[in-house]
Amino acid sequence: MTTREAGPRQRSVEWGVAAVMVLLGGVTIFGSLLVGTGWGTEGPKAGFFPFWIGLLIVASAGWNLIRAWRAAANNKLFSKWGQITQVGKVVLPMAVYVAAIPWLGIYLASALLTVGFMRWLGRYGWLHTIAISIGLQFVIYLTFEKWFLVPLPKGPIEDRLGL
Numbered sequence: 001m002t003t004r005e006a007g008p009r010q011r012s013v014e015w016g017v018a019a020v021m022v023l024l025g026g027v028t029i030f031g032s033l034l035v036g037t038g039w040g041t042e043g044p045k046a047g048f049f050p051f052w053i054g055l056l057i058v059a060s061a062g063w064n065l066i067r068a069w070r071a072a073a074n075n076k077l078f079s080k081w082g083q084i085t086q087v088g089k090v091v092l093p094m095a096v097y098v099a100a101i102p103w104l105g106i107y108l109a110s111a112l113l114t115v116g117f118m119r120w121l122g123r124y125g126w127l128h129t130i131a132i133s134i135g136l137q138f139v140i141y142l143t144f145e146k147w148f149l150v151p152l153p154k155g156p157i158e159d160r161l162g163l
Helices: 010-035 048-070 083-103 106-121 126-147 154-160
Strands: none
Touching: 010 048, 083 106, 083 154, 106 154
16 A cells, blocks of 8 residues: 555444444434433423434444445545545534634634635635625625524624624
């Protein structure tokens, strides 16, 4: 195997994804059991539908785990490390963006994400980047808050502006 072909193998990735999905399904089942999965006088309890969805997730992920285990020839290259790095350049900033929304509000967090992507990945100039980043927030505000009347998460900047 050359360094060009270095990266995780298909089987390892399938095992990892299946294991994570079994874990997430298990957490869903556990949480559903805590709030009740039965049928009450008013209808299904809060955990009824999540319980069955969690069970389906665990069953399908378990099936994928068994299939990946049995497939002996399924050890080809999944992806090169350089390709995974490219995906990480999008996934990691998006994770930070989602985590920042409760503290910064959606408008400031979105503007910062747009600036980051346009400058870092797109290599656009500052004038173009700032104009698009701020203009896009006005479009989002007008569309959702004014037109559709859907309030979006606000942060300290929006509170000061009275939005």
